[in-house]
Amino acid sequence: MSINIFSACLFTTKAFENIMKYDCTDASITIFDAEYTIDINMLSEIIINYPTDFIIVLNNRNHSPIMIAKRIIILSKHTSVNIIKKIIYSICFFREIKSKTISLSPHEKVFFDYWLGGETINFIAEHMSITPKTANNIKIIFIKNMEQKIYSHFY
Numbered sequence: 818m819s820i821n822i823f824s825a826c827l828f829t830t831k832a833f834e835n836i837m838k839y840d841c842t843d844a845s846i847t848i849f850d851a852e853y854t855i856d857i858n859m860l861s862e863i864i865i866n867y868p869t870d871f872i873i874v875l876n877n878r879n880h881s882p883i884m885i886a887k888r889i890i891i892l893s894k895h896t897s898v899n900i901i902k903k904i905i906y907s908i909c910f911f912r913e914i915k916s917k918t919i920s921l922s923p924h925e926k927v928f929f930d931y932w933l934g935g936e937t938i939n940f941i942a943e944h945m946s947i948t949p950k951t952a953n954n955i956k957i958i959f960i961k962n963m964e965q966k967i968y969s970h971f972y
């Protein structure tokens with residue numbers, strides 16, 4: 818298995834190196850630590866320059882695993898080690914994760930971009946021209962949809 822880890826955090830790098838010691842196949846995985854915001858240019862460069870079977874994007878938000886494409890998943894740094902291991906072993910042994918990708922409405926996409934960027938509900942509401950209560954409801958509905966489609970698969 819080959820692994821490319823792009824993280825400024827030494828703890829994150831060492832943790833994934835330790836998980837990856839268990840060589841299971843020739844799958845290649847790229848770990849991209851987005852910290853508080855996703856640098857789309859850097860992520861695009863990694864996708865182009867580092868051919869990989871799967872990309873795991875880490876962020877600091879506390880949320881369920883989000884599958885945004887067939888080979889890209891967003892994981893919270895708050896995700897338990899057991900869940901992370903299950904995801905990685907699924908990639909290693911099956912070269913895929915059997916799950917549904919989430920389809921977002923244009924309104925949800927805007928919210929999701931701000932939310933992954935670490936913005937507060939009040940900031941998101943102000944920039945989307947909605948009330949904070951509406952923004953919070955979008956978040957709650959979004960998280961419920963994620964949990965129904967993806968999170969239960971890993972337990």
